[in-house]
Amino acid sequence: MNFTTQMDAARKGVITRELETVARKENMDVAALQQLVAEGKVVIPANKNHVSLEPCGIGRGLRTKINVNLGVSQDCCNVESEMAKARYAVELQADAIMDLSCYGKTAEFRRRLVEISPVPIGTVPVYDAVGYYDKELEEITAQEFLDVVETHARDGVDFMTIHAGINRETAVTFKKNPRLTNIVSRGGSLLYTWMELNDRENPFYEYYDDLLEICRRYDVTVSLGDACRPGSLKDATDASQVHELIILGELTRRAWERDVQVMIEGPGHMPLNEITANMVMEKKLCHGAPFYVLGPLVTDVAPGYDHITSAIGGAVAAAAGADFLCYVTPAEHLRLPTLEDMKEGIIASRIAAHAADIAKGVTGARQWDDDMSEARRNLDWPEMFRLAVDPDKAKRYRAESQPEHEDSCTMCGKMCAVRNMNRVLRG
Template identity: 70%
Template sequence: MTYTTQMDAAKKGIVTPQMQAVAAKEKMDVAVLRALIAEGKVVVPANKNHVSLSPEGVGTGLRTKINVNLGVSKDCCDIDLELTKAKKAIELKAEAIMDLSCFGKTQEFRRKLVAMSSAMIGTVPMYDAVGMLGKDLKEITVDEFFAVVERHAEDGVDFMTIHCGMNRKTAERVKKNKRLTNIVSRGGSLLFAWMELNNRENPFYEYYDRLLDLCEKYDITLSLGDACRPGSIQDSTDPAQIEELITLGELTKRAWARNVQVMIEGPGHMALNEIAANMLLEKKLCHGAPFYVLGPVVTDVAPGYDHITSAIGGAIAAASGADFLCYVTPAEHLRLPNLDDIKEGIIAARIAAHAADIAKGIPGAREWDNQMSAARADVDFSRMIALAMDPEKAGKYRQESQPECEDTCTMCGKMCPMKNMKKVLNGEELSII
């Protein structure tokens, strides 16, 4: 029996090699996984042309995944450096990389990235349109927009963020309901501008079936972008954001009818007390489709530390139902991240994802923590470092400050409660002088 997409296969009762790989990673019965894919509650982004891919699943019952953003721009156009960042991201166990390139030899970089990456690759074709076509935004035609999408698909991209829900009705909501930060989505703002300049409907909304044709042909997972995501905590959960989310829910059903896999993108900047409600809204309005959140950043006053503000929000979001976290680095809002920023952002996002997986009861999540706690109870520093999410940093900190006694640290020394409790409970003599 033949199939066109992972969702098509799942609906037909076919277990694909990609499903088998994901089920093994997740320690899940493949029949359960297949049923979730058929329902649209799990996606397995896997372009037919991405031969180096190690498939991952995103959605209900699975580990929370993280995404890393990188790519070349006019101000920072070093392809080799961005490829080095991508290799570091894969080394640090990021499951996805989004190429946000918008200038220069974007296709050359994209093809090299897809060829070397075992992680799933995402793009935002709208970013590439102006740079690739070399035309003013107003002059780009509908056919040219779709040509860019197809080029990305041919190059092996596994998922694409396309802001299909930014239609003229949503645009009116933006204009009628003044925001503190307007539209902060780069792709969303470009589409909004194109619509206003040409007095036309969003081509990806108007010709949505044409987009679905391409997604079905290459098995692209459609990441329905949130053009109206809040760029400040003041703008969250406002009429424009909710208007767009309702539209995305409608577009989700249309995609599923064509066997196209769908993720929904979400906020953004958001106060702590609104996060759980927003996760519930997305799952309800978008029929349980996987939710991909950009943070959320929970306060706007910490530039230089937004990997932390994002991790706080990301942990709450994922524990409340989000499935996929986009990392944020310390350089967010300030500049393109360097290698050190990439690492800080990835570790922060992984901490958030893992903390949420413990809360959600994902199989194996708590076991890792229990192993670390056992190593601490045994005062086994070598084992603690090996189990650490970032063994390199843990090992460096241990080496920088050596204790008098090897089985303690310089915080407690001979007063180490782990060491002393073990001795007392074993009936041994105790000396802390």
């Protein structure tokens, strides 16, 4: 039977290779997963032209996934450096990579990334449009924006952030409700500026059906961008954010009518006590579509440590229903991250995602922790290292401070509770 997208196949009762692979990875019944994909509650980003892809699923009942951002910019335009980051991200078990390139040889970098990456690749076409056409933002036409989308789709990109929710109506709401940090989304600010300069509707909203046709043809998952995500605690859950979210819910239904898979992007910066309510609101307004959050960062005062502020918010968000966490590095708000920054961001996000999976009762999540606890009870250091989220760091810390007794560590030595209880219980 012919099908166009993973959603179309699921609705027609076709079990694709990608769906079978995801079901096996997630220890989920194939029929149950098929139903979730058909309903739009799970997405499998899998562009037909991404031949190196090892598909993963994002959404209800699945392990919380994490995404890594990278790419070339005008100030840092080293393609080989970013390719090294991509390889390292896969090695560190990132689930997806987003190419945010906005300058230089973006097409070359994107195609190489798709060629070597086993994980889904995402992009933000509006970033690329500015550099690709090499002309002023206001001079780019609606058709040219769509042409960039098709170029990315043809190159094999699996999901694209499309800021279609910031339409003229949302812009009015933004103007009537002043913010402390205005619009901090790069794509959102570009499109807001384009609308103001041209006195026209957002082309991604006005020509949304044309965009969906492109996505349907290549099976690109639309990641509906949150142009009005809060960039500070003060702006969280305000009129602009909520208004745009309502629009995104409407756009979700329109995409599903054309069998196009959809994710929803969310905040941003947000007080800890508002996160759970926001997750519930998003799922309700967007009909259960998978939710993809940047953080959220739970305080604004920790530059250099925002991988921690993000991990705190990410754990709460994912436990409350978010399905996909965009990593944040210690370099957030300061500079382009290094390889070491990237590692710290990935590890922090993986810990947050795993903590949330335990809370959500994801199949198999708790077993990892039980296995680690058994290794600790047995003082089995090699097994502890094998199970650690960062084995290299665990081994290094152990090697840097050797105990007198091998079955203890330098924290407690002979007073180690585990060591002593093992000896007493063994008689």
